[in-house]
Every structure is written in C-alpha cells, then in structure tokens.
Amino acid sequence: MRILHLTPGTGNFHCGSCLRDHALIKALRVRRHDALMAPLYLPLVTDREFGAQELGVQIGGISLFLQQKLPWFHKLPRFFHRWLNSPEKLRLAAKGMGMTSPKTLGEMTLGALLGAEGRQWGEWHKLIDWIRQEKKFDVISLSNSLLSGLAPAIEKELGIPVVCSLQGEDSFLDSLPDPCREQCWDAMRRNARSIRRFIAPSRFYAELMRQRLDAAEGRIKVIPNGIDATAFTTSSPDPNWPVIGYFARMIHGKGLTTLVDAFIDLAKRGSVPRVKLRVGGAKTPVDEQYVASLQEKIAAAGLSSRVEWHPNVDFKDKVHFFHDLTVFSVPATYGEAFGLYVIEAAASGVPFVQPEHGAFPELLAATEGGVLCTPDDPRALADALEKLLQDDVLREKMSGMAMAKVRQEFTATRMAERFEALLLEATAPAA
Numbered sequence: 117m118r119i120l121h122l123t124p125g126t127g128n129f130h131c132g133s134c135l136r137d138h139a140l141i142k143a144l145r146v147r148r149h150d151a152l153m154a155p156l157y158l159p160l161v162t163d164r165e166f167g168a169q170e171l172g173v174q175i176g177g178i179s180l181f182l183q184q185k186l187p188w189f190h191k192l193p194r195f196f197h198r199w200l201n202s203p204e205k206l207r208l209a210a211k212g213m214g215m216t217s218p219k220t221l222g223e224m225t226l227g228a229l230l231g232a233e234g235r236q237w238g239e240w241h242k243l244i245d246w247i248r249q250e251k252k253f254d255v256i257s258l259s260n261s262l263l264s265g266l267a268p269a270i271e272k273e274l275g276i277p278v279v280c281s282l283q284g285e286d287s288f289l290d291s292l293p294d295p296c297r298e299q300c301w302d303a304m305r306r307n308a309r310s311i312r313r314f315i316a317p318s319r320f321y322a323e324l325m326r327q328r329l330d331a332a333e334g335r336i337k338v339i340p341n342g343i344d345a346t347a348f349t350t351s352s353p354d355p356n357w358p359v360i361g362y363f364a365r366m367i368h369g370k371g372l373t374t375l376v377d378a379f380i381d382l383a384k385r386g387s388v389p390r391v392k393l394r395v396g397g398a399k400t401p402v403d404e405q406y407v408a409s410l411q412e413k414i415a416a417a418g419l420s421s422r423v424e425w426h427p428n429v430d431f432k433d434k435v436h437f438f439h440d441l442t443v444f445s446v447p448a449t450y451g452e453a454f455g456l457y458v459i460e461a462a463a464s465g466v467p468f469v470q471p472e473h474g475a476f477p478e479l480l481a482a483t484e485g486g487v488l489c490t491p492d493d494p495r496a497l498a499d500a501l502e503k504l505l506q507d508d509v510l511r512e513k514m515s516g517m518a519m520a521k522v523r524q525e526f527t528a529t530r531m532a533e534r535f536e537a538l539l540l541e542a543t544a545p546a547a
Contacts, residue, residue, distance in 0.1 A: 117149045117150070117254045117255065117536075117539060117540075117543075118149075118150040118151075118251065118252065118253050118254045118255075119144060119149055119150065119151040119152070119253065119254065119255055119256075119257060119539070120152050120154060120247065120250075120253045120255075120256045120257065121137065121140070121141055121151060121152065121153045121154070121256075121257040121259065122154050122156055122174075122243075122256065122257070122258055122259060122263055122266070123137045123153060123154070123155060123156065123259035123260075124155070124156050124157045124158070124259065124260070124262070124263070125155040125156065125157055125158040125159045125173065133259060133260060133283045133284075135343075135456060136283070136317075136341045136342075136456060136531075137153065137259050138153075139341075139342060139343055139344060139528040139531065140342075140528065140531055140532060140535060141153045142528065143342070143528040143529050143531060143532030144532050144535065144536070146529070146532070147532055147533075147536060149536070152171060153171070154171045154174045155171070155172070155173050155174070156173065156174055156175050156177075156243075156263070157173070157175070157176065157177035157180070158173065158176075158177050159172075159173055173201060174243055174246060175239055175240060175242065175243050176197075176200065176201025177201075178200050178201055179197055179200060179201055179239050180224070180227075180228070180236050180239050180240075181224065182200075183235065183236045183238050183239040184223060184224055184227045184235050184236050187235060187238070189238065189239070190238030190239050190241075190242070191238070218291075218292065218293050219293060219296075221292065222292040222293055222296030222297070222300070223296065224236075225262065225288075225289070225292060225296065225300055226296050226299050226300050226303065228240070228262065228263070228265050229262065229264065229265045229300050229303035229304060229307065230265055230303055231265035231266060231267075231268055231269060231303075231307065232268065232269055234265065240265070240266065240269075241269070243266070244266070244269050244270065244273055244274065247270070247274060247276075248273070248274060252276075253276055254276075254277075254539075254543055255276065255277050255278070255279060255539050255542065255543050256270055256276050256277070256278050256279075257278075257279050257280070257281070257539075258278065258279070258280040258281065258311075259281055259283070260280070260281055260282065260283045260284075260285055261280050261281075261282055261285050261304055261307075261308075261314075261325075261329075262285055262288075263280075264280055264303075264304060264307035264308065264310075264311060265303065265307055266278075267280070267307050267310035267311050268306075268307060268309075268310040270310070271310040272310075277312045277542050277543050278310060278311050278312060279311065279312055279313045279314070279315065279538065279539065279542050280311045280313075280314050280315070281314070281315045281316075281317075282314055282315065282316045282317070282321060282322075282325050282336070282453065283317070283453055283454075284321070284452065284453040284454075286324065286325065286328060287369070287450050287451075289301060289304075301328065304328075304329060305329055305330050308329045308330070308331055311335075312542040312543075313335060313336075313337055313538055313541065313542045314329075314331065314335060314336040314337070315336075315337055315338075315339050315535070315538060316336050316337070316338050316339075316453070317338070317339065317340055317341045317453055317454035317475065318338065318340065318453060318454055318474075318475035318478050318479075319338055319478060320451065320453075320474055320475045320477075320478060321451075321453040321454070321474075321475060322336045322337075322338050324451070337538050339531060339534040339535055339538065340454070340482075340525065340526055340530075340531065341454050341456050341459065341526070341531060342459075342526050342527045342528040342529070342530055342531030342532075343456065343459055343460060343463060343522075343526065343527065343528060344527070344528055345463040345519075345522050345523045345526065345527050346523070347431075347435065348435055348438060348460065348463040348464045349435060349438075349439050349464065350439075350464065350465045350515075350519070351438060351439050351440070351441055351442075351464045351465045351466045351515070352439060352440075353440055353441060353442040354440075356390065357390050357391075357392055358388055358390070358391050358392070358442040358443075358505050359391075359392045359393070359394050359440055359441050359442050359443075360375070360379060360391065360392070360393050360394070360441070360442065360443055360444070360445065360501060360505075361393075361394045361395075361396070361437065361438065361440075361441035361442075361443070361444045361445075361461070361466065362375055362393070362394070362395045362396065362397070362444070362445060362446055363396045363397045363434070363437060363438070363444070363446070363457050363460070363461075364397045364398075364446045364448075364457050365397050365398040365399070365400075365403070366395065366397055366398065366399045366403050366406070366407050366427065367403055367406065368406060368449065369448065369449050369450060370397075370446055370447075370448050370449075371445075371446060371447030371448045371449050371471070371492075372395070372410065373410065374447045374449070374492060374493075374494050374497060375393070375445055375446075375447055375494075375497065376393070376410050376413060376414060377494035378445075378447075378494040378495070378497035378498040378501060379391070379393045379419075379423075379498075380413070380414070380417045380419060381494055381495060381498040382498040382501055382502055383417070383419055383422065384417070385498075385502070387502055387506070388502060388505045388506065390422075391422070391505065392422045392423070392424070393419075393422065393423045393424070394423075394424045394426065394437065394440070394441065395423065395424065395425050395426065396425075396426035396427070396429055396434070396437045397426075397427070397457075398427070398428060399427035399428060407425070411423075411425075434460075435464075438460060438461060438464035438466055439464065441461070441464070441466045442466070442505060442511070443466065443467050443468065443469060443501055443504050443505060443511070444457075444458075444461035444466045444467070444468045444469070444486075445468060445469045445470065445497065445501065446458070446470070447469075447470065447471050447489075447491070447492075447497055448470075448471065448474065449491070449492055450474070451473050451474030451475075452474040452475050452476065453474070453475060454475050454479075455470070455474070455475055455476060455479060458470060458476070458479050458483075458485075458486075459479070459483075459522055459526045461485075462479075462483045462485040462486075462518035462519065462521070462522045462526075463518075463519060463522045463523070463526075464519075465515035465516070465518065465519050466515070467485055467486045467487075467504055467510075467511045467514040467515060467518070468485060468486035468487075469486055469487055469488075469489055469497060469500045469501055469504060470486060470488055470489075471488065471489060471490070471491035471492070471497075472488040472489065472490065472491060473491050476488060482521060482525060482526075483517070483518040483521045483522060483526075484514065484517040484518060484521065485514050485515070485517060485518025485521070485522075486504075486514060486518075487500050487503075487504065488500075
C-alpha cells in the first residue's frame with residue numbers, strides 16, 4: 117500500500133506526536149508498505165536518524181503566515197518561496213514559537229481548518245497539486261485533526277481516502293480565544309465528514325472526540341501508541357539516592373509545578389532520605405521563564421543540589437535518563453489523550469504515579485506498572501510517591517509486569533499492525 121502521512125514538524129524540540137509518527141512510519145515500512153512522511157510548517161525533530169526516504173517541508177509555516185496576512189502572497193515566484201522556507205529559516209522561526217499572540221494563533225488555526233474557504237488556501241492548494249503529481253497514493257493519513265482542512269479537497273479533487281489521527285488537539289483548541297475557538301470546532305466538525313476513519317490512542321480520547329466532532333459510532337478506532345520497547349534498558353537506580361523522574365515538555369500543563377511542590381513536600385518529610393528529582397524533556401525559549409521560577413522555588417527550599425535539569429536530550433541520553441530512575445511521574449493538569457512518556461517509563465521498568473484522569477487509568481490497567489492519585493494535588497502525589505519509594509518489593513513487581521506488558525501491547529510493530537488493518541478497512545470498496 118502506498119501511504120502519505122502528513123505531519124507538522126516542531127522545528128527544534130521533540131513532541132510525543134512526532135515520536136509516535138516516526139515510529140509508525142518506520143514500522144509500516146518494515147511491513148513492506150511504501151510509506152512517506154511529509155512534514156508541514158517546520159522541519160521534523162525525531163529521536164534518531166530516520167532514513168534517506170524523507171521529504172523536505174512541503175508547505176512552510178512562514179509562507180502560511182504571510183498568506184494569511186497577504187492574499188496575493190502565493191503568486192510570488194517559486195524561488196522566493198523556496199528561499200523563505202529553507203530549513204535554516206524555518207528552524208530560526210521555530211525559536212520564536214510561543215511568542216505569537218493568542219489572536220494571531222487563533223486566526224492561523226482557523227485559516228488552516230477552513231481549507232478552501234480560508235485565506236491560506238493559496239498555499240495549501242500547492243500541496244494538493246504536489247500530491248496529484250506524485251505516483252498515486254492509496255490513502256492519505258493526517259497526523260492530527262488540525263490538518264483536517266485538507267480532507268474535503270483531497271476527497272473532492274483527488275479521490276483519495278483520508279484517515280486522521282487524534283492526538284490531544286482539544287486542549288489546544290479550547291485554549292484559543294473566542295470567537296476563533298467555536299469557529300475552529302465548527303470547521304473541524306464539517307471536515308470530519310470527509311474523513312473515512314479517525315484513530316484515537318485511548319478509549320477515553322475516542323469517546324471525548326466522538327462527542328466533540330459529532331462523529332458516528334464506529335468511525336473512531338482505538339489504536340494505542342507504540343514505541344521501540346527494546347531500545348530502552350532496564351532501570352538500575354542507586355538505592356542510596358532514590359530518584360523521581362519527569363520527562364515531558366517543561367510546562368505547567370504537564371504538571372511540572374505539581375511535581376516540584378510534591379517533591380519539596382516529600383523532601384521536607386524526611387521519610388525518604390536523600391530523595392532526588394530529575395527533570396528532562398523539551399524546553400523551548402518561551403519556557404525559560406517558567407522553568408526559572410521553579411528553580412527559584414527549589415532554591416528557596418534549599419534543595420537545588422538534589423534537582424537535575426536535562427533539557428532537549430537526544431535518544432541515547434533519554435534512554436540513560438530513564439535507566440537511573442526509581443519512580444516516574446508527569447502529573448498532567450488536563451486529560452491526556454495518551455501519554456507516551458508513561459510507556460517509555462514502563463518499558464524501562466520504572467513504576468509510575470499518574471493523576472486519575474484522561475488516558476492514565478487505561479494505561480495503568482494495561483501495564484499494571486504504577487498507581488494513580490488525585491489530580492492537581494501535590495500532597496496526594498507526595499503520598500503516592502512516598503509509598504512507592506518505601507516499598508522495594510512492590511516496585512520490583514510493577515517493574516517486571518510493566519516491561520512484559522509494554523513489549524506485548526505497546527510496540528511500534530503492534531501499532532503498525534493495527535494501523536494496517538484500519539487502512540484496509542478504510543480503503544475497501546463500499547458494499
């Protein structure tokens with residue numbers, strides 16, 4: 117099967133969606149599919165080398181921004197567009213990500229979702245033309261529903277079936293200012309009619325988005341995200357220095373404030389001597405001030421020497437990061453669609469503590485690798501971490517169970533098998 121997967125790049129930091137897309141396409145190729153991944157907006161950032169088959173950015177974020185502002189922009193010569201959207205300029209633009217005003221961000225999002233009715237279509241239609249010129253694709257896969265503005269044109273102009281993954285878009289859309297927020301949701305619901313199947317990473321998120329998109333029963337299938345579980349080594353922390361780990365983007369929404377407060381509480385109790393905190397993951401320039409405020413809080417508690425910061429590490433260093441952890445927590449403040457970091461911790465044999473909402477109860481039931489606690493409650497989180505850190509036998513039991521479960525159900529191979537079955541269903545002739 118010839119598959120085109122369209123995905124937004126981040127330009128300068130890792131994200132769970134990018135890692136999932138990367139793993140999926142690699143695993144589909146192993147299954148002998150001709151799978152191409154085309155980045156949009158910004159260059160891809162992946163854990164490891166991806167291969168020589170990769171395409172450059174097809175539609176650049178700078179061009180889309182200018183097209184939104186200048187309706188005639190798409191008519192400028194091609195060499196100017198190529199120069200403007202070179203990888204170097206796009207990566208430079210990515211450094212300013214997060215500095216865009218909420219109003220502009222809302223306008224850009226709505227412009228993309230409106231498709232042929234939006235101001236950006238002069239640029240987006242170039243992607244439709246490029247797809248038309250390529251060898252016929254059997255199916256086009258959208259990395260997330262924020263790209264669904266393309267679906268009606270792909271269906272109408274190209275006649276190619278479209279499937280679309282759902283990867284936590286609701287929290288972003290709900291953060292947009294009115295009236296863009298409701299206009300975006302309205303556009304998403306219209307676009308959903310041109311999408312054969314949606315893929316959600318959890319039952320929680322499938323039901324949430326079924327309601328938000330007003331989708332019929334059966335159109336959203338659950339395919340859990342997968343990783344290369346064999347690439348992670350079994351954790352072996354120093355028993356004299358128990359370590360609590362966090363690995364996600366360093367932002368408030370992922371619960372880093374809650375974890376820092378819980379760590380300070382736990383350290384002051386003295387019940388787990390010499391406990392340390394290790395924080396890793398993506399950190400962009402816009403996150404600097406937030407991280408600095410947490411570091412000041414930790415310093416005021418006299419605990420700076422017990423906290424390590426590991427921003428923007430590569431894959432090798434990420435594996436090493438998990439190898440040294442005793443327990444793990446990313447206490448997100450919102451209902452996560454999945455939480456790939458939980459699976460990475462479980463693959464490393466690191467027991468986790470997660471809030472009791474979103475997809476986390478499903479991940480716990482599937483892996484048996486941790487415990488749940490009350491959301492947004494530093495004391496409850498400290499209590500749960502304390503219990504795990506004091507029970508060596510329980511941690512060892514959870515570790516072995518979780519590693520076995522991840523290698524059985526949450527691998528990239530298993531994800532690709534399920535995705536392949538969905539594509540065959542979506543592309544089958546109507547009865």
